[in-house]
């Protein structure tokens with residue numbers, strides 16, 4: 001077996017929220033979670049509402065840092081998180097957000113500006129591409145997020161339900177592009193409520209329940225446990 005591209009070791013994330021002037025509520029969104037993602041594989045994260053899937057994706061994307069445990073990413077590996085409404089500055093235009101995203105992924109300003117033309121075309125946002133993101137609908141934000149992440153070459157794509165919004169035509173185009181990337185051995189970590197999508201796309205998967213890992217391995221086996229549990 002090759003060396004993992006991402007190694008998740010005993011990761012725990014605890015959210016603290018204020019529930020009154022003197023009271024705080026603590027909740028473990030992830031509890032001692034461990035698994036590995038191999039280069040070139042499509043890895044699925046299954047689980048019901050509130051099970052910790054999006055939190056885990058944010059940890060994998062380096063946006064959240066574990067309270068306990070660690071995440072080891074192979075040196076030099078770039079990651080992009082495709083998630084609705086995350087990471088965009090609402091005051092900036094789609095164009096500026098796309099440029100910043102690509103530059104955060106290691107592109108020079110000139111390279112990012114060149115790529116921007118492709119992102120504008122792929123996203124089919126028309127003149128809205130040059131308007132502030134706060135004027136976008138959720139479907140338009142998802143188009144911008146998908147187009148930016150998928151056209152910027154990154155080593156690991158972290159996909160969070162982005163494919164579930166947008167109109168039928170764009171959704172189909174997005175799925176075809178993702179399939180092409182997968183055929184080209186793109187590493188993808190994929191969160192979905194849809195068992196069929198995970199079954200179709202993912203080699204291996206995990207199932208999370210209340211932040212705790214219930215199953216880890218080949219997707220068919222994980223789905224069978226998910227359905228019985």
Ligand SMILES: Nc1ncnc2c1ncn2[C@@H]1O[C@H](COP(=O)(O)OP(=O)(O)OP(=O)(O)O)[C@@H](O)[C@H]1O
Pocket residue numbers: 015016017027028029047048049050051052053054055056
């Ligand atoms: N910023 C936050 N502050 C406090 N609690 C949070 C926060 N974000 C998430 N949680 C809690 O952490 C748990 C896991 O949330 P998360 O969004 O990761 O779940 P999920 O599996 O992605 O859910 P869904 O399928 O509904 O999108 C939930 O109980 C949620 O209420």
